Amino acid sequence: MSAQFITDAVLVLVILLNLGMLASSRLATGVKLFALQSLLLAFLPLAEEVLEGQSPGLHAFIIGAGTLALKVVLIPYILLRIIRTGEVHREVEPFIGFTASVFVGALLVIGSFAVAMRLPLPMVPVSKLIVPVALSTLLLGMLTLVSRLKAITQVIGFLVLENGVFILGLLLLKQTPLLVELGILLDLFVGVFLMAIVVYHIRREFDHMDTHLLDALKES
Amino acid sequence: MILVRVIAAILEGVLVLALPPMLMSIVVKTKAWFAGRTGPPWFQPYYDLHKLLNKGAVYSRTTTWVFRAGPIVNLAALLTAATLVPVLSSHSVFGFAGDVILVAYLFALGRLFIVLAALDTGSSFEGMGASREVTFGTMSEPALFLSLIVLASATKSLQLSEMIGPQLFAARGAVGPALLLVVGALLIVLLTETCRVPVDDPATHLELTMIHEVMVLDHSGPDFAYITYGAALKFLLLGSILLHVAFPHPAQSPWIDVPLRVIELAGLAAVVGVIECSMARLRLNRVPLLLAGATVLAALAAVLALTGSVT
C-alpha cells in the first residue's frame, strides 16, 4: 500500500461519492456524502507533499485545516440545520430519474477521462488521476445543479463543482499564494452562507424548497 | 511428480464438488448466530440433498420436456463452467484463450433453462419470477463483462485461469484502485446472480416478493435437488472468481494455495451471511439502481484500466 496507491484510491473514491450523491434521494444523505468527500480532499494537500518526499509544510496544513473547518464541519452543519427545520427531506423525482442520472453521470466521467487524455500536463503530476477526477467532479456537480429541483440539492451541486476546482488546484499548491487560497475559501463560505439564507427565505416565502416554482420572471 | 499433481487435481475436483452445500450451511449458520440461535446442523444441506434425491418427482400434465430439461441443463452448464473456472487453485481443468466468454454464457445458458422451465409451467407466479430474474440478470451482465474487460486488460489475456491467476498478482500494482472497483462490482453481481439479500431474499416464502424461489416452486424431488445444488455451485464459482480478484495469490504450491482459498471462501460465505442479517431486501424498484451502481463501478474501473490513468 504505497502513498501513491492511497492517493489514487482516494481520488477514485471521490468519483464514487459523486455518483452516490446522484443516486441518493434523501437530502441529508447528499449533504453527508459531500462532507465525506470534502474530508477526503482535505487530506490530499498533505498527502501530496508527503509523496514528493518533503515534510508537510505550513501551507498545506492551513489549506487542509481550512477545508476541514469549512467544508466538512461548518457548511454541512448549516445545510443539515436547514433540512432538519423543514418538512421535506426527500428529493422529488427529478427531471432525470435517479438511475438514469447515475448512467448519465458515468458517461460524463468517461467523457472527462477521454478529455483528460488529450490534455497532457506540462509537469509530472502527483497522480495522473487528478485532471480527469477534477473534470468529472465538476461535471457531476453541474449535472446535480441542473437536474434537481430542491434548492438544497442545487447548493450541494455547486459545492461539488467547487470541489472539482479544488482538486485541480491541488496541482498548483506552490503557484498560488496562501493569501489567495484563503480568500477563495472565505469567498466560498460566504457564498454558501448567502445561499443558505436565500434558501431559508425561499422556504418561508413559498413553504417549500422547490425551485421549479420560481418561474414568475420571464418574457411577457 | 506428475502423480502428485494428478492426485492433487483429483482431490481438488472432489473438494469443489463437495464444498457448495457447506458454503450455504455457513451462510445459514452465520445468520443463526447473529440471531442468537443455534441453527440447523452443519451438514443439513447434504441431508436435504440426499432426501430429495431419494424422492420421486411429480410433473404437472401441462408441462413439456422443457420443464424436465431445465434443472438438468442448468446443472450441466454449471458443472462445465466449473471445469473452466480456477476454483480453488489457480489452474482450471480445461482452459483456452477466450474461455471467459464461454463461462459467462454457460451461466446465461443455465439461467435460460431455469427461466424456460418456469415459463413452461404456465403459472403466473413463476412467470413473474422469471421476468424479474431475466430483468436483473440483464442488468448485472454488463457489470460482469466490464469487470472481465478490466481483468483482461490488466493481464493481457483472455483465458480465465490467467486473468485471475498469478498473472493478476503480478499486474496488481499497475491496476491499483481499479481492482477494488472490480471487487465491488463483482460482489454485487454475486449477490444478484445467486439471489442473495439486497436483491432477493432466499428465506422468504411470499411468492410476490421472491425471485429465484418462486421460479422453482413446481420442481420436486431430484429436480429440486439439482436446482439447489446448482445454485450453491454457482455461488462457489462466482465467489471464487471474486476472491481470486480480491486476493490474488502468487504462484505457489497447491498444498498452501487450496486450503487458503477454502478459508477465504468460508469467510466470503460468512460475509454474505452478515450482509443478509444486517440489511433488508431492497424495494424492487430500487434494485436497478444497485445494479446500475455495479455497472458504473465496473465501467469506471474499465476506464481507469484502459486509459492507464493509474500509475
Add this chain to the structure above:
Amino acid sequence: MTLFLLVAVPLVFGALCLVLPTSPLRMAALVAGAWAHLAVVIRSWPSVETPLRDDFLGLDPLGHLFLTLISALFAATSVYFVGYHRKRLISQRVFQACILALLSALSLLCISQHLGLLWVALESASLAVTPLIYFRLGPRALEATWKFLLMNSVGVALALLGIFCVAIATTCQRNPVALTIADLVRNAAQLDRTWLRVGFLLGLVGFGTKMGLAPLHSWKPDAYGEAPPPVAALMAGGMTLGAFAGLLRMFQVCAAAGLSAFAGSWLIVFGLISIGTAAVFIVGNNDYRRILAYTSVEHMGVLVVGVGLGSAGSYASMLHAMHNMLNKGAMFFLAGFIWRIYESNEIRAVRGTLIRSPLAGVLLLAALCATCGLPPFGMFFSELGIVLAAAQTGRWWVLGIFVLTLAVVFVGVMTALLPMVFGDLPENSSVSEAELPSHRWRRWTMLGAATALLALGFGLGAYQPHAVRDALARAADSVCRPQAEFVTLARTAEVQP
C-alpha cells in the same frame, strides 16, 4: 499608499454606515465614501508607474481606466440614491454598507495584478451585490436573487478553473512564474499553449457569465428588473466592467502568447451571439427595465466584439466601456425616476413622461438616443470604430451581422420605449408620492445625477480631450500588445514629448 486607500476608504465608510445612528448621517457617510474614493482616484492620475512582476497590486493603464469609470459611477449613484431612497423593510444600513463593500471589491479587482487575487475580488463583488438585489423583498426579488447567486457562483467557479488552467500552463518552466499579469505576459512565449487555450475558454465562460454574455445572460433581465434601479445601474455600469476587466486580463496573456487570433474569434462569436440574443428579446418586451437589461447584454456583446477584432477594435471597445458606464448609469437612474412616478414596470402603464415631467421626458429621449448609438453620443463613435475595425481586418461577415443586429436593437428599443416619452397620459393616473411638492428635492437629485452622466456622455462624444483619448489608447494598447513592448513605447514617448 494610494492602492491601500482605494480599497480601505469605501470599507471604512461602509463600516461607518453600519454604526451611525440616524438615516441622514448614514446617507452622508455613503455619499462621502463614494466621493472620497473618487477623490483618491482622481489624485492618482496621471500614473506612469508600471507594476513590477512581483507586485500583487498596481495601477496599469487598463485597471486605472476601469477604476476611474467605476468610481465615477459610484459617486453619481450615491447622490442619486439620496433622492431615491425610501423606508424599506430590509435594513438600510446593510444596504449602504453593501454598496460601499461592492465599491471596495471592484477597486480591488481593478488594481489587482494577480489572477488569483482578481478572482477573490470578483467573487467578493458578486457576494456584496446579492443582498442588494433582494432589497425589495417578496417572491419576485427572491427568485431573481436565487438565479443571480446560483448562476454567478457557477460562472465564477468556472473562471477560477480557467485561472487554474492558466497557472498549470506556467508549470512547464524551470523558474517559477508568479501569476501576475506582468510576469505572465513577459513569459508568455513559453507557456503551454493547450492549457492556455482551455484556461481562456473557461475564463470566457466564467467572466462572460458575470458580464452577462449570451447564452449565459439569463440572470441578467431578472436581476436588473428586480433590483432597485440604482443597484441595477451599479451592476450594469460597474460590475460588468469589473468582469470585463477580468476577461481582458486573460486576453492579455493569450495575446502575449500569440493566441490572439484564437481568443479573438471566440470573443467575436460570443459577442455577436449576445447582440443577436438581445435583439430577439427586446422586440415585443413589455417591461422597460428588462429591455434595459437586454441592451446591457447587447453592449457587453459590442465590448467583446471590439476586443476580439484586435488592436484596431480595442480602442473602440475601451471607448464603448466608458460610454456604456455613463449611459447605463443615466438610463437606470431615469428608469428609477419613472418607477417612482408611475410605480409600474410595464411600458403600457407608463405613457407621456414628457407631459408629466418634461425634464425627465427630455432626458429619457436623450438617453434612448445614446443607448442606440445615435450621434453625437459617444456610443456612435465606438460602434463606428468597431465597424471600421471589422472592415479593416476584412471580416465582412462580422461587420454584416454586427450592423444588422444593431439595427434590429435600434428599432426594438425605439418602438418599445418611445411611447413612454411621447404618448398620452394614461387616464385615472393618481399623483404618486414622489410628485408631491415636498419631494421636489428628491426629484432634483435624481434627475441631477442622470443629467450629469448624460451631459458627460454627450460632451465626451462631441469633444474628446487629449487626456481622455490618451488614457483610452494606453488601455487599449496594453490589452492587445505584449506588455514589455508597451512599456518601452510608453517610456520613449515620455522622453520625447
